[in-house]
Amino acid sequence: MNNSELDAKLKAAREPALPTDYRNAFPQTVLKNLRPSPRERAREEKGKVRQPWLPRLAWGMATAACILIAFAIGHWHGLAEAKAGKDALANTEFIQETLAMFPNRVRAIVQDERGVNLVLSDQETVPTSTPIYVRICDGKNCSSLVTFSGQEIQIAGQKLTVLSQPDGGIILEGNKFVWSSSERIYAGNHLKIEAKNLGTAAM
Amino acid sequence: MGDTDEQQTWIAQSRNGDPAAFAALIRAYQPMIHSLTYRMTGSLADCQDLAQETFIHAHQQLDSFNGTSKFSSWLYRIAVNACLDWRRREARRSQLHDSWSRNRAVESTEVDGREALDDLSREVQAALMKLPDKQRAAIALTVYGGHNHAEAAKILGCSETTISWRIFSARRKLKKLLSKKGDRHE
Numbered sequence: 001m002n003n004s005e006l007d008a009k010l011k012a013a014r015e016p017a018l019p020t021d022y023r024n025a026f027p028q029t030v031l032k033n034l035r036p037s038p039r040e041r042a043r044e045e046k047g048k049v050r051q052p053w054l055p056r057l058a059w060g061m062a063t064a065a066c067i068l069i070a071f072a073i074g075h076w077h078g079l080a081e082a083k084a085g086k087d088a089l090a091n092t093e094f095i096q097e098t099l100a101m102f103p104n105r106v107r108a109i110v111q112d113e114r115g116v117n118l119v120l121s122d123q124e125t126v127p128t129s130t131p132i133y134v135r136i137c138d139g140k141n142c143s144s145l146v147t148f149s150g151q152e153i154q155i156a157g158q159k160l161t162v163l164s165q166p167d168g169g170i171i172l173e174g175n176k177f178v179w180s181s182s183e184r185i186y187a188g189n190h191l192k193i194e195a196k197n198l199g200t201a202a203m
Numbered sequence: 204m205g206d207t208d209e210q211q212t213w214i215a216q217s218r219n220g221d222p223a224a225f226a227a228l229i230r231a232y233q234p235m236i237h238s239l240t241y242r243m244t245g246s247l248a249d250c251q252d253l254a255q256e257t258f259i260h261a262h263q264q265l266d267s268f269n270g271t272s273k274f275s276s277w278l279y280r281i282a283v284n285a286c287l288d289w290r291r292r293e294a295r296r297s298q299l300h301d302s303w304s305r306n307r308a309v310e311s312t313e314v315d316g317r318e319a320l321d322d323l324s325r326e327v328q329a330a331l332m333k334l335p336d337k338q339r340a341a342i343a344l345t346v347y348g349g350h351n352h353a354e355a356a357k358i359l360g361c362s363e364t365t366i367s368w369r370i371f372s373a374r375r376k377l378k379k380l381l382s383k384k385g386d387r388h389e
Contacts, residue, residue: 001378001381001382003374006374006377006378006381007346009323009327009381010327010331010342010346010347010377011346011347012323012324012327013323013324013326013327013328014320014321014324015237015238015241015242015324016241016247016320018237018247018251022251023233026229026233026254026255027225027226027229027230027233028226029255030225030226030229030255030258030259030262031222031225031226031229033255033259034222034225034259034262035259035263036220
């Protein structure tokens, strides 16, 4: 047998045919088993390393602030329980301490049948102004709150905006009513409303 | 197979992590790689595993392909190395039953391939399996892959003289083995 005859014999030998399904699925099978190439790994690592530190620092500080606030709220609840009487919001000292504990964050201190609750802003954005006391009775229950002009508060099932006028008057604007302390305009028919400025003594 | 512009684009895109481009490369080269891995192992199951291993290695090493050789040659080299590693692993595993396992590997293609190969095909593959691995690789690349000695030498990472010697030795053994078989069947 010479080389040409041998080559002819070798080439005449068939290989088993691969099933069509296998052939068609083969690229996807390989892709499924691929690990990230060194370049892709390096790119991923780079992404991780270059992650900006500023957002992480911000997150860290925000988390710390949340923890502090949670701690302060816990402390405040203790204070509220100690001072809560029939009308805790008449207690100027309690209001002062609360405002000092959460500077520019207190949107309202609400007292209703569930007790005394604090409505806080997530940022220190509440402007410093004279606190306003509001009491609303709907015939069954009474709710009272201390808040500031411009705050929108949910009370006695009503969402209302509390506004202070330059002359010291107070306007409450709800979804279905408007109430003014000075002009006696009132569009609500079953609510008994009382509102007053607490003055600088409560700050 | 030369590297066309399209294939070069697939290579570049695969480097950038585009799976569709790498799938296109696999589709283009899978017949060539399956053929080589079958000739090197004589087993359809092992041939499939090694073809997969080849493409996975290729993906891992894609950055090392510098384009000075053809992509097919570079891929062949990975496949041959995968097959030689496989043989070493197999040899360690079945050192005592080496020849038995080689024969078994060829016979198992009937089951693996769900197709009985004709006598000549089985005899040729059985004869190939009796060659030392590096001689079988040289025959697979030159006779079945269509590479000349210089290209085969590049793929196998040895000198052209070494390849020529391996091919000469392999031919001598194959002629003996296949002449006997041929005589018996005639």
